Amino acid sequence: MSVIAPNFKFSEFVKSILDNVFWMLLIFVLIGIPAVMISLFYIDLPVINGELLTPFLALTWLADPSRTLPILKSFMTTDLFRIAAFPGFGFAALLAAGTIFIERKMLAKLQLRVGPFYCGKVEGILQLMGDGLKLISKEIIIPAKADKPIFWAAPVIFVATAAAFVALIPVAPGWVVADVDVGLLAVFAIIGFFPIITILSAWSSNSKFPFIGGIRALHQMVSFEIPLILSLLGVVILTGTLNLSEIVASQSNFPWIIFLPIGAIIFFITILAELERIPFDLPEAESEIVAGWLTEFSGMIYGLVQLGTYLKLYAFAGLFVVLFLGGWTGPMIWPPFPEEIITNGIVMGPITMKIPGLPVFSQEMLNGVMWFVIKTVGVIFFILLPRGVFPRIRIDMLLSLGWYKLIGLAFVNIFIALGLLYAGVLGPGGLL
Amino acid sequence: MSKELLPGLALQKVDERIMTLNVGPQHPGSGHMRIIVQIDGDFIVACDPDPGYVHRGEEKMAEYRNYITNIPHLERPVIHDSCNVLYPYVLGVEEILGIEVPERAKYVRVIASELNRCIYTMYWLAIYGIFLGHSTMFMWPAGDRELLIDLMEKMTGARVTHAHFVPGGVRNDLPANFEDVCLRQVNYFEKRIKEYAAVFYDNPILIARTKDTGVLSRQDAIRLGTTGSVLRASGVDYDLRKKEPYDVYDELDVHTNVMKEGDSYARSKVPWLDMMESCNIIRQALQKMPKSGSVRVKLKPNPKGKVFDTVYKRVESGRGSLGCYIVSDAKPEPYRVKLSVGSFRNLIALPYLLKGEKLGNMPSVYWSLNYWPVEADR
Numbered sequence: 114m115s116v117i118a119p120n121f122k123f124s125e126f127v128k129s130i131l132d133n134v135f136w137m138l139l140i141f142v143l144i145g146i147p148a149v150m151i152s153l154f155y156i157d158l159p160v161i162n163g164e165l166l167t168p169f170l171a172l173t174w175l176a177d178p179s180r181t182l183p184i185l186k187s188f189m190t191t192d193l194f195r196i197a198a199f200p201g202f203g204f205a206a207l208l209a210a211g212t213i214f215i216e217r218k219m220l221a222k223l224q225l226r227v228g229p230f231y232c233g234k235v236e237g238i239l240q241l242m243g244d245g246l247k248l249i250s251k252e253i254i255i256p257a258k259a260d261k262p263i264f265w266a267a268p269v270i271f272v273a274t275a276a277a278f279v280a281l282i283p284v285a286p287g288w289v290v291a292d293v294d295v296g297l298l299a300v301f302a303i304i305g306f307f308p309i310i311t312i313l314s315a316w317s318s319n320s321k322f323p324f325i326g327g328i329r330a331l332h333q334m335v336s337f338e339i340p341l342i343l344s345l346l347g348v349v350i351l352t353g354t355l356n357l358s359e360i361v362a363s364q365s366n367f368p369w370i371i372f373l374p375i376g377a378i379i380f381f382i383t384i385l386a387e388l389e390r391i392p393f394d395l396p397e398a399e400s401e402i403v404a405g406w407l408t409e410f411s412g413m414i415y416g417l418v419q420l421g422t423y424l425k426l427y428a429f430a431g432l433f434v435v436l437f438l439g440g441w442t443g444p445m446i447w448p449p450f451p452e453e454i455i456t457n458g459i460v461m462g463p464i465t466m467k468i469p470g471l472p473v474f475s476q477e478m479l480n481g482v483m484w485f486v487i488k489t490v491g492v493i494f495f496i497l498l499p500r501g502v503f504p505r506i507r508i509d510m511l512l513s514l515g516w517y518k519l520i521g522l523a524f525v526n527i528f529i530a531l532g533l534l535y536a537g538v539l540g541p542g543g544l545l
Numbered sequence: 546m547s548k549e550l551l552p553g554l555a556l557q558k559v560d561e562r563i564m565t566l567n568v569g570p571q572h573p574g575s576g577h578m579r580i581i582v583q584i585d586g587d588f589i590v591a592c593d594p595d596p597g598y599v600h601r602g603e604e605k606m607a608e609y610r611n612y613i614t615n616i617p618h619l620e621r622p623v624i625h626d627s628c629n630v631l632y633p634y635v636l637g638v639e640e641i642l643g644i645e646v647p648e649r650a651k652y653v654r655v656i657a658s659e660l661n662r663c664i665y666t667m668y669w670l671a672i673y674g675i676f677l678g679h680s681t682m683f684m685w686p687a688g689d690r691e692l693l694i695d696l697m698e699k700m701t702g703a704r705v706t707h708a709h710f711v712p713g714g715v716r717n718d719l720p721a722n723f724e725d726v727c728l729r730q731v732n733y734f735e736k737r738i739k740e741y742a743a744v745f746y747d748n749p750i751l752i753a754r755t756k757d758t759g760v761l762s763r764q765d766a767i768r769l770g771t772t773g774s775v776l777r778a779s780g781v782d783y784d785l786r787k788k789e790p791y792d793v794y795d796e797l798d799v800h801t802n803v804m805k806e807g808d809s810y811a812r813s814k815v816p817w818l819d820m821m822e823s824c825n826i827i828r829q830a831l832q833k834m835p836k837s838g839s840v841r842v843k844l845k846p847n848p849k850g851k852v853f854d855t856v857y858k859r860v861e862s863g864r865g866s867l868g869c870y871i872v873s874d875a876k877p878e879p880y881r882v883k884l885s886v887g888s889f890r891n892l893i894a895l896p897y898l899l900k901g902e903k904l905g906n907m908p909s910v911y912w913s914l915n916y917w918p919v920e921a922d923r
Binding site for chain 1: 682905
């Protein structure tokens with residue numbers, strides 16, 4: 114007998130499935146088939162290659178991979194696929210989910226405990242799904258005197274802004290949702306949105322602890338945006354472009370972290386502060402201000418904010434990889450797709466299946482994505498690591514770090530970049 | 546409003562700039578109490594600690610139970626430090642009833658109370674870690690505490706509320722082979738707590754955050770009547786194990802850890818150093834303990850005291866001096882039992898320390914006072 118569901122009976126499980134199948138068939142027979150028949154009576158069926166596309170023929174096409182794969186391939190070049198699935202939201206959400214799992218297990222190992230263990234049988238791999246289900250099923254409580262429209266809108270805008278940030282990150286050559294020429298400027302513009310959303314949600318909840326947390330977040334983000342922008346100027350000076358794809362392409366020989374290590378370090382510290390991660394998690398300091406600006410959020414509103422936070426984490430790690438670690442560039446180690454499958458087909462006993470145009474993604478693209486994911490996961494690991502090692506710092510220490518030390522160092526970084534440019538070592542027309 | 550309101554409920558006329566925060570009782574950084582904090586921007590203008598949410602009338606309850614049945618409930622104020630909380634009561638009852646305790650029992654008591662001091666301090670340290678946002682420092686002490694809890698379980702049969710000390714000795718003799726197991730666990734424990742320096746006490750962020758915050762000068766520490774680690778962190782060498790040795794502490798070599806700074810960092814470091822000192826004391830006690838003999842004097846059923854015989858005994862608990870004042874009657878029950886606890890004495894310093902501090906320093910200053918809300922309320 115299962116420990117997790119002690120009242121589970123196999124016969125009842127089968128019975129429930131059979132019940133569902135029965136009702137589905139009944140609804141299909143009573144409503145579905147007449148509806149299809151009536152619509153077929155009125156609609157002219159299309160003629161393709163001289164053949165009438167009957168529903169039967171359409172089903173045959175769907176079962177034939179030599180016809181569906183080109184459709185799939187053409188779908189993969191559409192904007193919808195890019196936004197929803199691969200370089201956009203779905204890919205980022207998948208990486209974010211992996212990040213949450215890795216964070217919890219890694220922190221648990223660091224702290225001599227087990228972490229998620231039961232949910233999903235294998236090392237608690239489904240814990241995130243369980244947590245998500247719990248958050249969805251919870252009631253959303255709104256404070257009585259809250260400004261309701263803004264309180265509802267803030268988490269949604271937060272996720273949307275984080276997703277917009279994700280859209281700017283190039284993952285593989287040509288694989289980016291929005292390939293804008295001023296990509297880095299767009300990044301700065303999007304980062305500038307986050308403090309506004311934070312202060313809006315904090316103020317609209319009409320509660321003291323979120324208000325203090327929001328003010329802290331505002332201070333923190335605004336004062337760390339300046340070193341963030343200044344630390345990236347070195348890269349822009351050396352590459353002469355703001356397009357993120359071109360910045361990656363310029364690092365085909367050496368990543369910029371070799372020449373601009375100070376800029377990379379400043380950028381990494383500002384990432385920690387912008388993401389409100391330990392040691393800079395003052396806006397959510399639980400022992401001082403409960404949960405900071407997240408205090409009044411409950412249920413899926415809180416879940417949305419967490420989703421946005423992890424999307425933001427992925428986007429910042431991706432930006433670090435793109436700007437300093439060379440993005441998708443790396444040695445080609447992805448194995449090439451075997452040509453004989455395309456030419457000769459797959460032989461499975463007596464059946465030979467021929468699938469023309471099988472490789473959906475090119476080898477370069479898969480290799481690039483692999484390197485990008487490896488580098489991004491590495492950066493995420495270093496973003497997560499301080500959580501197990503450092504306590505939280507205080508707001509005055511944070512501000513003095515941002516305004517005095519990081520901005521000064523960022524100027525040093527800019528001078529290094531300018532020196533490299535004027536010495537003719539790097540940059541447009543340089544050696545590399 | 547004509548009716549007199551409680552201090553936290555009354556609306557005070559304050560400056561527009563000043564915001565009143567109710568930190569607690571439902572707040573992750575308050576414990577079982579409320580701190581009414583008035584802040585001006587990020588600075589604390591005034592602070593009013595409001596304990597009393599877990600008052601259980603332990604002292605009144607003690608007047609309705611006889612000297613033996615008082616034991617299990619008088620240790621409740623600090624269940625993590627239950628041997629030390631019970632210690633002054635048991636010493637006092639022994640004086641009232643005129644019982645001479647066997648030598649071996651005294652050593653067992655010292656070992657148990659030092660183990661309990663470590664267990665309490667580890668719990669306190671875990672919460673200090675999470676108050677500063679250091680989650681590893683929450684998990685490590687909470688896990689390493691298990692070593693000593695297992696030891697106490699072998700010794701007394703219970704994991705937290707031991708009820709081990711009774712007038713006339715201790716309840717049970719040590720189990721077989723206890724000395725070796727205890728020595729091994731304590732040695733490992735000491736090695737383990739020394740590792741905390743790398744991740745916590747030498748951490749540059751922790752030092753920058755807690756150095757020179759909430760400074761309690763030597764004069765103020767004495768004037769406000771603080772005890773225990775708070776007093777020793779302010780440079781006063783005051784430890785009852787040395788000043789007024791009870792049981793066999795005068796035969797053991799006890800060192801006190803004194804720091805001069807008097808800030809949050811020193812106040813958090815002194816208990817950690819005390820834990821190492823406790824390990825030393827346990828090792829000495831294991832060496833000097835008589836290997837055999839009785840651990841308990843048989844008492845008559847319902848022992849009675851004399852009419853209005855008063856006794857005041859105090860011991861050094863995990864939070865400082867812990868006194869117990871017992872007035873006996875010609876009955877099996879005591880006439881009055883009064884606990885004078887270190888937590889409440891240390892809490893008095895909180896409004897003085899927090900005035901003018903930043904809000905971010907509130908958890909570290911508050912918890913560095915080695916304060917246990919349940920003990921202060923009794």
